[in-house]
Amino acid sequence: MSFPAGPQDFIDYFERVNRGHPGEHWANGVDVAKRWLSLAAQPHVSQSDVDELLARLRGEPDPGSGWTDLTWQFEHWAEQRGFRV
Secondary structure: OOOOOOHHHHHHHHHHHHHHOOOHHHHHHHHHHHHHHHHHHOOOOOHHHHHHHHHHHHHOOOOHHHHHHHHHHHHHHHHHOOOOO
């Protein structure tokens, strides 16, 4: 099994886990990864867009390794584009 890399991989990962173990935690992972994918496709992203997604990522109770990796990768993506994280 390869590790997720980028928003589409995380969508696939959280959808797969949610199918096997349905729950809000995994469904939220799908939603957050889809939001990142949406931001990545936009020509203009604001700091407030980044801050909003970071708040969701960092506010997830009991995140576990999948959520932690998603957070790190999004932070890296945002930093590479000049946003404050």
